Amino acid sequence: MGWAHPDVQLGDEVWLLAGCSMPAILRRLPTREANFSVVGHAYVDQVMQGERWGAINLQDLSEVLIH
Numbered sequence: 001m002g003w004a005h006p007d008v009q010l011g012d013e014v015w016l017l018a019g020c021s022m023p024a025i026l027r028r029l030p031t032r033e034a035n036f037s038v039v040g041h042a043y044v045d046q047v048m049q050g051e052r053w054g055a056i057n058l059q060d061l062s063e064v065l066i067h
Contacts, residue, residue, distance in 0.1 A: 005040025014042050015064075026066070035065045 004014075005025055012027050013036075023044050026036035 002042055002044040004042045007039050008042075009039075012039055014044060018061075026064070029067065032065075034063070035067060037067050 004012075008025055009027065012025050014023050015026050015036075017024050020041075022041040025039040025042050027039050029035040029037060
């Protein structure tokens with residue numbers, strides 16, 4: 001269960017960003033694969049207190065550029 005920013009569109013993605021206290025909604029920019037713009041934040045049940053970070057390996061992390 002959760003909620004998202006009202007500007008969210010089909011195809012936007014929910015990301016956990018290191019250092020952010022809430023999941024972020026990112027939109028891929030059409031010009032480059034790893035470039036995103038920030039749409040807003042989201043509430044995702046079972047994620048808000050860092051529960052998912054314990055299940056993530058360093059190999060699972062991706063570097064992205066946010067514009």
